Amino acid sequence: MAEELLQLGSAEQAELIRQRKISPVDLVESSFRCIERWDPVLHAWITTDRERALEKARQAEKEITGGLYRGPLHGLPFGVKDQMHALGFPTTLGTRVLNEDETVAPCNAAVIEKLTEAGAILIGKQNLHEFGKGGTINFAYGEPRNPWNPDYSASSSSTGSGIAAAAGMCSFSIGEDTGGSIRGPAAFNGVVGLRPTFGRVSRFGAVMEGYTTDVLGPICRRVADAAQIMTAISGYDARDNLSSRHSDLDFMPEPGKSLKGLKLGIVREIAYNDSTSDEVSAAFETSIELLRQLGAEVTVISLPLTLFAVPLILLSLDADVAAWFVSKYLRDRYDRFDTGTRTRLAAASLIPATVYNRAMRGRFLARRQLLDAFNQVDILVCPTVPTAPKPIDQMQERLDTGDDAVRRLMERRIGLYPFSLANVPAISLPMGFSRQGLPLALQFAGRPFDEKTVLQVADSYERSAGWHAVKPDLAKTVAGFMAQENR
Template structure:
């Protein structure tokens, strides 16, 4: 089987499977071979269930041959961020803190249940920043690396999910987004990442410490793939007390549409922030030009409270997370945490209740301003991240001065946190390449539960640009690294 099949979209692979031109068994075998070849360098995966995946693939193949085709995800292999429980696989959370018995999965996550019903095939669990919270310095299961250039960061914290999808190790992945942990890895790895509306996808069976903000969502190679996966995993679940009762699951973009009549708002404070590099500004301006060519009206909006999204979330969300860990592990197992994680959690545990209360009130004001913007425009747009991926050591949050802390915190989060704070759907899509040949990304955001409109606009942009056709050259990447090691 040609390796090119591994870089096709989900829907392209699904069409071949439906026509019986591609066997789910062959596809799973090819993914496992690709993981074996490239993952020792890229470290996208923590655990692989090869035997289980092949058994699922044989079952899918038999069902399809017998005419029991379940739909576009039937026979497609996927992975999940190791923050979701899967029976038979450990839930490591990317940490050395847990004991072996504490990693035993008590159930399948709701998203895995739904994907099983759709006929998708779980390959295994993907690497992440410790406990899914970002800032990890030394990874318990190996340093994740960008498939476009392994010396560069693959972002945080659904890192393995972005790498595996971009590298063709699976058809799609399921990540988790608190403050950008789906959209950041999607941006840095050159794939599509969707943060659904809070409550759209059940979080049952996933470890969620940031309970006011955490969501699960897909990372895929095309926008339509993300829509298809969302259709499979969305819906009310009484086991998740914060699950929305909305039952709409029709998210697929309609072909042949334009953006005529659609009004887009550029968020000035995000798109033209002091952190935004010149090459990102240039790529973003070019993307805006494409959107206008597709018929969109584009205006610039000022949402000054978005600048406070980063400190407001850090003061409230980090305190929520720290409260969960202090009673469980932070006191007794402090030395087993990664230094970056424990420093962040220990600092957050000291936030006074009065400060937390004021931050939560501030979040309401910032969210209200962002939601009010949708009275003026249909969608908001900005770069997903203000810079291209940087070298791994440059992305690590080692802070020397107060000014350095502010600059780093804002740079990594300013494009992501405002939409997390507002709990609105947001999607990252490829926007070009940097001078170093690394991905750049455009972000769309919509009012709550407007995923179909969001995906439609992003699909139109994607089809009007060539960026989704670009793939990392893994063979060249591996050959270059091997040559360096020999030297």
């Protein structure tokens, strides 16, 4: 029963708590049993605090029993990517570069404040690539592994957040997305990940990698979960000078609503790219047919500049980040960086100002082209990533050089970066499985601040497709991996 409970969506768990069929204490204890059993292999967490979480759970149970119900997140355990400050937890950023005194959290991140106010219970901080950069070779806190098959990649950056949600280690996670770090881990781990509109969720108290693209958002098991979490964490915050005053905070989709009248545009350059595998293409075409059956009008549109989104963001963003790292850490602590991070930052520090300026102009043009597409359609649709997860040992290609390495990098991120560049809301959710039983993912993107429509289309698809009901068999996959390692 405990394992079935942990695999329910957070909205379903919340309803059981509201009806007092389960208690927050039961849920938190079950989460920690799951962590203790599977995290030695999956490496989703960097730090946890069981006693503190149980104390908060007992407090939540007392409040609910006494008639003080804070809403649908009350009593739910959650984790955050370890680049968000939380008092009482170190902020490691997934690295050993920082000295111990530099990891002390000065405050609670705004998202943690809001979730705590809503009654949710922080149980720990989740694993990530070093400094959230992606490309890490040797992880400071253990190699994150895919719960569907631990020999395979769990994607990059917000890896622990995706793993924890998929494995049922918490009710939901909060990730961070610069160039796909919410949607990529959601895709590879077979869960839901929402990148909100830039400015929708306060970034106060989070260590940002990309000042002009970073957003915080939910990774969870159902689309309705994402909507409930967004309701709690959205809103203006004067402490974040790029926080939006947009007042429409209604995110909840209507169950069973027809998509009739909605226009969906398949992004040709992403969906029909040479890098898209046959398995992904077949699952995508099946998904498009289902969307048509649900009433949507689907057309194909061309956005040629999306093909340049990966180099445009890498050139401009990596140069920004490298300038900060070189002055602050890279010169004095070079040998403490992971090889992959060190190589990427050192290379980025050599980008000329003329190239940087051209990349910034290119970003503006590509963003404008993508936003103009919403004059033709309501929602853009494409595969989240062009392939199923790859074996971890194949990911060592991260340090390859030359044209082939650049091509592989673009292949992995072609469906992610365009929507980061445009700063529009985008959601990833399951659309099937590969022949090896690994998740495949579909992505919807919408107009700025139109998360409601994005979530509605995703919810209608999810309920009809039913892929959310398929869960990883951890007793088989993780236990099998452990037995293999012990031979």
